[in-house]
Amino acid sequence: MAQLLWSDRPGTRFTEGWPLGNGHLGLTVLGGIASERIVLNEAGCWSGSSFPQDRVGAAKHLPEIRRLLRDGLHREAQDLVSHSALTPAPSMLSLSTPVATALAPRGLEP
Numbered sequence: 001m002a003q004l005l006w007s008d009r010p011g012t013r014f015t016e017g018w019p020l021g022n023g024h025l026g027l028t029v030l031g032g033i034a035s036e037r038i039v040l041n042e043a044g045c046w047s048g049s050s051f052p053q054d055r056v057g058a059a060k061h062l063p064e065i066r067r068l069l070r071d072g073l074h075r076e077a078q079d080l081v082s083h084s085a086l087t088p089a090p091s092m093l094s095l096s097t098p099v100a101t102a103l104a105p106r107g108l109e110p
Contacts, residue, residue, distance in 0.1 A: 007031055014039055014098060036104040045097050058085040 010031035011017040017028035017039065030037040061084040068077035 010037065032103075033106075035106060038102045038104060039098045040100045040102065041097075042099050045099050055085055055087045061085060 005018055007018075010033070011028075012030070014028055014030075017030040019028050020026060021041070024043045026041045028039045028041070030039065061080060065077050065080050065085070068074075068080065
């Protein structure tokens with residue numbers, strides 16, 4: 001059986017395409033009629049700035065997080081990790097910047 005990906009219209013934004021990649025190098029196929037639009041991305045290219053990723057005081061919550069996990073209280077453990085151990089990313093940070101956009105013409109006959 002043939003596998004087929006189908007959209008009823010071409011994507012207009014990076015997030016509306018079909019992603020392919022290995023976590024470092026990737027592309028998103030946006031589709032099109034006269035030509036296929038492909039957006040390329042590479043993990044080393046990003047926009048924004050670095051930000052501190054250490055959460056001061058996070059270690060003191062580890063025993064409670066472990067206890068919650070042992071007791072099967074996964075949601076509570078997740079909430080505690082989110083509020084006490086993870087560093088909130090700046091809201092304007094964008095970790096993905098497209099490297100290039102390629103247009104691949106199709107062989108349409110008039």
